[in-house]
Amino acid sequence: MITIREADSRDIDALQAIGCATYREHFAAIWTTDGMQQFLDQDFSPANLEASVAARDRHLWLLALDPQHQPIGFAKLNWARPTPGSGRLGAKLQKIYLLKSQAGQGHGRRLLEHVLQRASAAGESCLWLDVLKSNSGARRFYESAGLRQIGEVPFSTDVEQIGMWVMACDLPLKEHSAQG
Template sequence: MIKIREATIEDIHTLSDIGIETYRDHFSDIWTPSGMQHFLSEDFSVLALQESIGAPARHCWLIALDEDDRAVGFSKVNWSKPMPISGKAGAELQKIYFLKTQAAKGYGKQLLQFIRQLAEDRKEHFIWLDVLKTNASARRFYEGFGFEVLGEIPFSTDKTEIGMVVMCCDISR
């Protein structure tokens, strides 16, 4: 069981560290080393995190803690963000990552249920996300929560063209 709470300014260095570690663990094969470093310095820099955490009306950073209060994962949700393909606005699940040592413990399900409740409380009508076309296990995970594939959008790194699958879950029912 994990504890989930909204991240604060005091969590910035923890989010930066865990974001860099988890992103490298999951995606180092799709970037060159310099491309990866550039992406991480843009996405998980202290300045970028400060700006994002400082805008709670637009973004919500969540931190997942184990029973010893150690950070084991995190998530970023963007509120009322237009979805590719349809343009309709909903809650975008932009990031949800856990340390590799914490995989297969059910933590992702707990965090996704928490996010769904937050989105419902904010009167968002759906949650959407994009996932790498090559990540079949992530797609199956989201399909288990009622997400459906809406289509594909382009995505490339400095190393390869991959593409993303856009998925959506209606929570207004």
């Protein structure tokens, strides 16, 4: 069983380590070695992570931990972001990665369900993300969770133009207690 908890400033080193490890595992083939390192140095720099984790009104970082409390994955949500193509505001799932060794155990589903619950509880009307057009497995995973393709956006690395599918789902309205 995994534990999912909100990351805070004490988790910067863990976020950097798990972020770099999972991104390398999943995306090394679409970057040169130097390009990958430049991306990781920017995206997972301690300064950028600290600023992002501290901006709780704009971002939510979640850590997925194994039973020994070791990070096995993470997710990053950005609040109230315009959906490409429609401009509708919703929570953008910018990152959700697990170590490849953790695949097939239901951890990704559990982390995504947690993300959906947190976005709904925050009052967001939809959740959206972009997924590499070449990543058919991830696309099927998101479709099985109720997201649907609503558009596409460009994406390129230092090696190739790939493109991304934009996927989204509506979220249940946050329930309010009855006033009486």
